[in-house]
Amino acid sequence: MLKFLLEEDLFEPLRTFHQRGGALYGTCAGTILLARAVQNPAQQSLALLDIEIQRNGYGRQLESHLGATPCPELGEPDLPLVMIRAPIISATGADVHVLAKWRGQPAFVREGRVLATTFHPELTTDTRIHAYFLEVAACIR
């Protein structure tokens, strides 16, 4: 994804979109791209979300797993989590709201109109995060 963004010169258009008030949502590798700082390995990123992130934070593919976790912002039931070689958010800035955690680490975060999850809601039938994103984009949340 990083290679593609660089090859297609998409860094600046995405930053401009954000600057003009556009909403962004990253899942997993998308969250890595949005982060202020990436480790394991260090790499360039958009730095549109004030988090530090460790790629493959749980380990290799064998450590991919399912789970469920509470998300007070979205109500009951717990959010289903699909963690595929998921990253771990290791630090969050003062303006970042942690909306859900997994194993003690932020798993769903928001800073203004930027949302990010370390898991894949698109692989479940639970559409609450996508609906929430649309509301954030429409400035009604």
Ligand SMILES: NC(=O)CC[C@H](N)C(=O)O
């Ligand atoms: N499911 C994913 O997007 C995995 C991300 C991948 N493990 C990475 O570090 O780039």
